[in-house]
Amino acid sequence: MAGNVALELRNISKSFPGVKALDNVSFTVNEGEVHVLVGENGAGKSTLIKIINGMYTADEGEMYLFGEKITTHNPRYMKQKGVATIHQELNPVPDLTVAENIFLGRLPVNKFKKVDKKYMVREAQRLINELGFKYDANAIMRSLTVSDMQIIEIIKAISVNAKVIIMDEPTSSITEAEVAVLHEQIHRLKAMGISIIYISHKLDELKKVGDRLTILRDGQTISSHNIDDLTQDEIIAKMVGRKMDNIYPEKTAKVGEKLFEVKGLTSNKFHDVSFTLHKGEILGMSGLVGAGRTETARAIFGLDPYKSGEIILNGKQVKVKKVRDAINEGIIYLSEDRKLEGLVLIRSICENIGLPNLKRYSGFLLNKRKERKDAEEMREKLRIKTPNVDFPAQNLSGGNQQKVVIAKWLLQDPKVFIMDEPTRGIDVGAKYEIYKIMCDLAERGAGVIMISSELPEIIGVCDRTLVMAEGRVTGEVMREEFSQERIMSFALGGDLANG
Ligand SMILES: Nc1ncnc2c1ncn2[C@@H]1O[C@H](COP(=O)(O)OP(=O)(O)OP(=O)(O)O)[C@@H](O)[C@H]1O
Ligand SMILES: [Mg+2]
Known part of the structure; x- marks a missing residue:
């Protein structure tokens, strides 16, 4: 047969x-x-x-x-x-x-x-x-x-x-x-x-x-x-259509002083989550799907409430009750669910990229020309495949839609950028570009958190990774100690690690 x-x-x-x-x-x-x-x-x-x-x-x-x-x-x-x-x-x-x-x-x-x-x-x-x-x-x-x-x-x-x-x-x-x-x-x-x-x-x-x-x-x-x-x-x-020498860019930024801290953050979905993030650092968040990573990020970004705990930026406690508060502080979250939360499908690429950045273009008039220039730049950088930036988002291929969502948040020039499965559905060339952007943000002194279920990319680009399981942080692994086995053991052994 x-x-x-x-x-x-x-x-x-x-x-x-x-x-x-x-x-x-x-x-x-x-x-x-x-x-x-x-x-x-x-x-x-x-x-x-x-x-x-x-x-x-x-x-x-x-x-x-x-x-x-x-x-x-x-x-x-x-x-x-x-x-x-x-x-x-x-x-x-x-x-x-x-x-x-x-x-x-x-x-x-x-x-x-x-x-x-x-x-x-x-x-x-x-x-x-x-x-x-x-x-x-x-x-x-x-x-x-x-x-x-x-x-x-x-x-x-x-x-x-x-x-x-x-x-x-x-x-x-x-x-x-x-x-x-x-x-x-x-x-x-x-x-x-x-x-x-x-x-x-x-x-x-x-x-x-x-x-x-x-x-x-x-x-x-x-x-x-x-x-x-x-x-x-x-x-x-x-x-x-060309030879790619590396799948991961070289990260040049050094990990600097403490930038961001989460202390004992607790909701009904996660418990006592604590960690620090430094300037110039790319911090991974590993774990199995459902470990509570997305829920934690959503709370930090003001999308979901939390019961107790502190969020500290530059030594100052910040109160995040809604998304606007987080954005004003320079804390940005790129959602994993880019279809539901990320895009207005009937709007153009240009409008989608401009949407959360209205402040950037305000003045007396919305600065359309600047918006367009930004959109063009992002199109180039992320290699968004489209005839032009006026193309409606819904007519883009799946991966290219995701690039538009990433682009719009990048323009915010975040201090703390939490990216949830940022390369899901993205081709190998554009993945490289996204890692490169993470490295560039780190170079500018931002802290980047990458939630990822793909161990190779955690190992490829992160300085350190937290591991979560069942709503708790179960481990932390430094770059020097990275191995799939080690990270997986924390991801699987939530109960063990907590005694
Ligand atoms: N309904 C549509 N109207 C206009 N252009 C479209 C439409 N559907 C797809 N395209 C265009 O056709 C091309 C191929 O898109 P397609 O969705 O087949 O790509 P793909 O290989 O599946 O990509 P991905 O890996 O991102 O899913 C893209 O340039 C896309 O913008
Ligand atoms: Mg497709």
């Missing part, structure tokens, strides 16, 4: 106003293989999969599924044909239950033409258990974390008996343990002859999960390979 062609695309092109997203792309996926699709932000990956799943119609080119030419282009039809998609931006319905989300679009009905809730819940629970998860089918989706929602999407795709499953950055916000579970499921699907198209910016996982690989650049297919035929460096070079 394996080796037969499942899906074939021939000479596909697709344009949007001002953008040629795909340019003569050809792409073949065999039965029972995991085909990895890589490319920089804006290379055309999501557009390609939306053509495969019927959301878009190609301007030119042909598509074949198990040898049959596809002439009907809509999502429902492609679903019937066995193509399932787990999108980059998840679209769960938060007020429905887990079971309802799994059965969304095909709710089972009883003989009275009413939704058969009992059956649905029973089936959903059976599926969840069978796959080895512990979710309650009756739980409300809203109560789950982003990572849990992602797993539910995966369960849903598996449940519709798909023959081709497309996964657009499925591991961007799930824990190591969940990644392992996902990869295990993928191996199982493969053994059943199901094909997987797998998009990821995490280069170190590609070789673990992939059989073959196709590289896209600027909307064109550069080449396809057996995954073992290329080294990681070769993959990067083909992706970015």
Whole structure:
């Protein structure tokens, strides 16, 4: 069975106003293989999969599924044909239950033409258990974390008996343990002859999960390979179109005097969190997803209340009751949830970047020209792929949307900059630029906190890292002592470390 062609695309092109997203792309996926699709932000990956799943119609080119030419282009039809998609931006319905989300679009009905809730819940629970998860089918989706929602999407795709499953950055916000579970499921699907198209910016996982690989650049297919035929460096070079000597920039700033201190910060989500941050320092915050890092950062930034504890900046206690207070003090938080909290999607890049910075442009008139100049500069620096800065944010690729959010906060010239998973979904070249910006901020005397679940980047750029588990700080590791094992042991051993 394996080796037969499942899906074939021939000479596909697709344009949007001002953008040629795909340019003569050809792409073949065999039965029972995991085909990895890589490319920089804006290379055309999501557009390609939306053509495969019927959301878009190609301007030119042909598509074949198990040898049959596809002439009907809509999502429902492609679903019937066995193509399932787990999108980059998840679209769960938060007020429905887990079971309802799994059965969304095909709710089972009883003989009275009413939704058969009992059956649905029973089936959903059976599926969840069978796959080895512990979710309650009756739980409300809203109560789950982003990572849990992602797993539910995966369960849903598996449940519709798909023959081709497309996964657009499925591991961007799930824990190591969940990644392992996902990869295990993928191996199982493969053994059943199901094909997987797998998009990821995490280069170190590609070789673990992939059989073959196709590289896209600027909307064109550069080449396809057996995954073992290329080294990681070769993959990067083909992706970015140049040789990248380093993945991490060299940090020149020295760690200086104490800048910022958090003492005994406590809420119902975290307990007695204390740490210091110095001028010129990049401090990591490691831990598993759900360890309480985001909650702590949100409280420091005034997004959530805290019960007790102190926040001290430059030796002075600061009262942060709302976000405005934090911003006025020069404390900035870049949220991990950039879709919900970061962007006004219908507004342009320029407006989005200007939005939190109105003070910077006020005077008698909002200084439009300065706003534009800043936006242009950020576009260049972060390599935001767009025809111009008046382009609406919603038309940018996922990774490029994130760059816009990062850009708007960078203009605040923060003293303390807390970045929550700043490189999630960002391509390798732009990751470098983001680390570089962190180093530059440190050089200017700011303190940077990077919350990250990616140990390689913590080790790559931080001077020191805190480790949290179950709402508490469980460890601290200095750069000289960095190792994945050491950091992980604190991340896992929350209880041990607390005695
Ligand atoms: N609806 C749209 N209107 C206009 N341009 C679009 C639209 N959707 C995508 N584009 C453009 O098409 C190009 C390819 O975008 P796509 O989302 O396919 O990239 P990607 O490879 O998935 O990137 P990422 O890694 O950031 O998710 C980008 O330049 C993007 O701005
Ligand atoms: Mg994408």
